[in-house]
Amino acid sequence: MSFDIPDDRRYLESHEWALEDDGTVRVGISDFAQDELGDVVFVELPDTGDELSRDEEFGVIESIKAVSDLYAPVSGEVTAVNESLFDTPELVNEDPFGEGWMLELEADDTAELDELLSADEYEDQIA
Amino acid sequence: MPLQTPPLRGVHDERGAKFTEFGGWDMPVEFDSIQTEHAAVRGDAGIFDVSHMGQIHVTGSDATKLMQRLTSNDVTRLEVGDSQYAAITDEEGHIIDDTVVYRQPNQAGDPTYLFVPNAGTDEATHERWISYRNEWELEATVDNRTDEYAMFAVQGPDAVELVDDAADEAVDELGRFEAQYATLDDVTCWIARTGYTGEDGFELIVPWSEAESIWSTFDCQPCGLGARDTLRIEAGLLLAGQDFDLESNPRTPYEAGIGFTVKLDTEFLGRDALEDVHEAGIEEKLVGFQLIDRGVPRHGYDITNTESRVIGTVTSGTMSPSLEKPIGLGYVPAEYAEPGTTLQVVVRGQSKKARVETTPFIDTV
Numbered sequence: 001m002s003f004d005i006p007d008d009r010r011y012l013e014s015h016e017w018a019l020e021d022d023g024t025v026r027v028g029i030s031d032f033a034q035d036e037l038g039d040v041v042f043v044e045l046p047d048t049g050d051e052l053s054r055d056e057e058f059g060v061i062e063s064i065k066a067v068s069d070l071y072a073p074v075s076g077e078v079t080a081v082n083e084s085l086f087d088t089p090e091l092v093n094e095d096p097f098g099e100g101w102m103l104e105l106e107a108d109d110t111a112e113l114d115e116l117l118s119a120d121e122y123e124d125q126i127a
Numbered sequence: 128m129p130l131q132t133p134p135l136r137g138v139h140d141e142r143g144a145k146f147t148e149f150g151g152w153d154m155p156v157e158f159d160s161i162q163t164e165h166a167a168v169r170g171d172a173g174i175f176d177v178s179h180m181g182q183i184h185v186t187g188s189d190a191t192k193l194m195q196r197l198t199s200n201d202v203t204r205l206e207v208g209d210s211q212y213a214a215i216t217d218e219e220g221h222i223i224d225d226t227v228v229y230r231q232p233n234q235a236g237d238p239t240y241l242f243v244p245n246a247g248t249d250e251a252t253h254e255r256w257i258s259y260r261n262e263w264e265l266e267a268t269v270d271n272r273t274d275e276y277a278m279f280a281v282q283g284p285d286a287v288e289l290v291d292d293a294a295d296e297a298v299d300e301l302g303r304f305e306a307q308y309a310t311l312d313d314v315t316c317w318i319a320r321t322g323y324t325g326e327d328g329f330e331l332i333v334p335w336s337e338a339e340s341i342w343s344t345f346d347c348q349p350c351g352l353g354a355r356d357t358l359r360i361e362a363g364l365l366l367a368g369q370d371f372d373l374e375s376n377p378r379t380p381y382e383a384g385i386g387f388t389v390k391l392d393t394e395f396l397g398r399d400a401l402e403d404v405h406e407a408g409i410e411e412k413l414v415g416f417q418l419i420d421r422g423v424p425r426h427g428y429d430i431t432n433t434e435s436r437v438i439g440t441v442t443s444g445t446m447s448p449s450l451e452k453p454i455g456l457g458y459v460p461a462e463y464a465e466p467g468t469t470l471q472v473v474v475r476g477q478s479k480k481a482r483v484e485t486t487p488f489i490d491t492v
Contacts, residue, residue: 038157039160039162041423041446042422062446064162064353064445064448065157065161065353
């Protein structure tokens with residue numbers, strides 16, 4: 001089985017991705033992670049305005065068979081959450097790098113992104 | 128300890144299945160997705176490999192007596208080709224295991240039974256039968272045939288037609304819980320109109336060496352243990368080791384909601400204790416519930432009353448694919464067991480509102 005790993009973003013060992021655009025970091029989980037979880041049925045996310053520290057648990061994703069914590073890739077303030085996941089959590093399965101995004105952070109320091117895995121490094125990890 | 132592998136481990140792997148350890152066996156948990164497989168069984172048909180289930184064969188002039196004394200139901204009611212659901216209880220009346228007992232055609236004139244204990248319990252069950260047979264000096268041969276048979280379940284609204292088309296005999300004439308030997312693809316199989324999904328269908332006990340040709344006979348959705356679990360929870364059916372467990376959560380059949388398997392007018396181990404329970408009434412009961420708030424109930428979560436006092440534990444839970452609602456099973460004090468009662472389930476430290484529901488959660492056969 002081969003998985004999509006777009007190289008426009010960085011990855012965490014815990015399978016989240018982080019995509020930066022002008023200081024705003026969008027966060028989701030990888031194609032590999034959604035496949036491992038199976039049918040996603042529930043996502044619990046923080047409120048906008050919450051402050052997250054890098055590597056802090058920010059929420060929970062549940063599939064029919066498993067529960068998994070979600071970790072922040074960088075420190076920052078939550079500026080948006082993908083509320084469409086509350087009614088249609090299956091978007092995480094259908095489009096993990098697009099419509100299935102989870103939240104956006106105003107990063108305290110975008111340099112933190114450089115310490116995350118590149119697409120190649122992440123590919124090696126899940127190989 | 129190495130995992131036992133079902134005969135079709137390689138076939139399932141090739142098909143892209145994901146595997147999980149269950150009862151000491153390396154079993155397919157998911158072929159495509161749990162929701163896809165679940166929907167196939169509710170909508171048309173699916174086939175499960177359940178070769179992790181045990182098969183114990185009992186025959187002899189005292190076979191009926193042995194079965195009667197070690198299972199809670201009344202095996203004397205079984206004609207050849209009948210089956211019944213039963214509990215195997217200890218002397219305190221707690222469930223050790225649940226099983227289906229099939230009455231097979233007599234062998235050498237003697238009554239003959241095949242029963243199906245749960246995954247990983249076949250050796251202990253076999254020893255239990257042997258040791259009581261010896262203690263009671265009964266004439267019966269008890270064989271553990273778990274490694275001789277694969278077991279498949281074909282379930283769903285179209286399952287009866289699928290199995291009937293595949294068999295030489297008219298097996299669609301079998302009623303619920305009836306069984307017979309039938310020929311599929313020149314192979315003699317034991318075919319029973321039983322299942323664990325709430326749907327109509329058959330379970331097939333197939334010689335291990337012929338497993339692949341029988342499996343490939345059926346052109347329907349392959350299903351893993353993941354969908355088997357969501358289907359059985361919707362049907363309100365128990366999972367051994369989870370909804371009852373002799374070590375960690377000992378329960379009587381009355382508490383577990385399977386009092387109908389207890390026939391107090393028969394003699395079996397646990398009967399006297401169960402008569403006392405029956406007369407005194409039960410203090411706790413397994414109920415079905417639906418979460419009203421968002422969340423998914425899981426095995427081991429606390430159940431509280433509306434004052435947040437812990438009153439019980441979730442034993443099974445899932446997001447129901449058919450109802451698209453979070454549902455579960457759990458034990459609560461009898462005064463909270465009435466359908467409509469408001470409870471709370473503690474999900475990661477947060478109390479989520481729940482309501483007691485009648486089970487099965489869905490319409491079943």
